[in-house]
Amino acid sequence: MNIKNSINYFRQKLTPQCRLIAVSKTHPVETIAEAYEAGQRIFGENKVQELVPKYEALPKDIEWHMIGHLQSNKVKYIAPFVHLIHSVDSTSLLQEINRQGKKNARVIPCLLQMFIADDETKWGFSETEVEELLSSTTIRELQNVVIRGLMGMATFTDDRKKIQIEFNKLNSFFIKLKNADLPPNVQMQELSMGMSGDFDIAMQEGSTLVRIGTAIFGGRNTNNDMV
Numbered sequence: 001m002n003i004k005n006s007i008n009y010f011r012q013k014l015t016p017q018c019r020l021i022a023v024s025k026t027h028p029v030e031t032i033a034e035a036y037e038a039g040q041r042i043f044g045e046n047k048v049q050e051l052v053p054k055y056e057a058l059p060k061d062i063e064w065h066m067i068g069h070l071q072s073n074k075v076k077y078i079a080p081f082v083h084l085i086h087s088v089d090s091t092s093l094l095q096e097i098n099r100q101g102k103k104n105a106r107v108i109p110c111l112l113q114m115f116i117a118d119d120e121t122k123w124g125f126s127e128t129e130v131e132e133l134l135s136s137t138t139i140r141e142l143q144n145v146v147i148r149g150l151m152g153m154a155t156f157t158d159d160r161k162k163i164q165i166e167f168n169k170l171n172s173f174f175i176k177l178k179n180a181d182l183p184p185n186v187q188m189q190e191l192s193m194g195m196s197g198d199f200d201i202a203m204q205e206g207s208t209l210v211r212i213g214t215a216i217f218g219g220r221n222t223n224n225d226m227v
C-alpha cells in the first residue's frame, strides 16, 4: 500500500464539502507519520488506549477524531485534546463529555451516532431519541459540549442500493434537523458517513466527513474493528 498515493487519490476524489478522515486504528505511529508527511492532518481512532499514546507521540497540529464506541469512564483521557467525538450514543455519555469538557475548560465538539443499519452490533440513537434529546432541557444545560452533526454506519453488505437508502435516510434527517429550531449548542454542520467500501455512495448522499482506513493503510490483522 502506498500511503501517499492513496491520500492523493482521495484528495482528488472527494468533493470540496467532504473531508477525509484517515482511520489509523491498529497501525503504528510510523505509518501515521507517513500519512502526515503526505499532508494528511485528520486522523480517526476507535480506541482510547490507542488514541492517547498516538496523540502524545505525533505532531500537535493533527486533529484527532474518536470514531469508535466510547465508554464513559474513558472520556477523561481524551477530553484535553480530542477534536471531534463521532460516537456519542447516549445522553449519559454526552453528560460525561460535558463534565470532562468543563474540567478542561473546553467545549468539546460531538456528533450523535445514529443507528441506521440492520446489523445488531451497531450502536446509536434512533430519530425519535435524537428529537427528544434535542428538545430536552438537558441538552441546553450542557455548556461544555457542542453538537456538530450526525454520524452513521450502513449495514455491512454488498447491496449498494441498500447502503444508498440508509445514507439517504440519514441525510434527510440531518437536513430536517438543520432546518429545525435548535438549541444554541446544536449546529448541524457535519454528516459523518462512508468508509472504504461505501464512501462514494456516502458522498453522493451528502457526507461531509468520510472515515477511510483500509483504502489508505491496507488491511488490519486484528479483530479490533467496529467495537
Ligand SMILES: *Cc1c(COP(=O)(O)O)cnc(C)c1O
Pocket: 023, 025, 046, 067, 068, 194, 195, 196, 197, 211, 212, 213, 214, 215, 225, 226, 227
Ligand atoms: C474502522 C472504522 C472505519 C474505517 O473502515 P475501513 O473500512 O477500513 O475504511 C470507519 N468508521 C469506523 C467507526 C470504524 O471503526
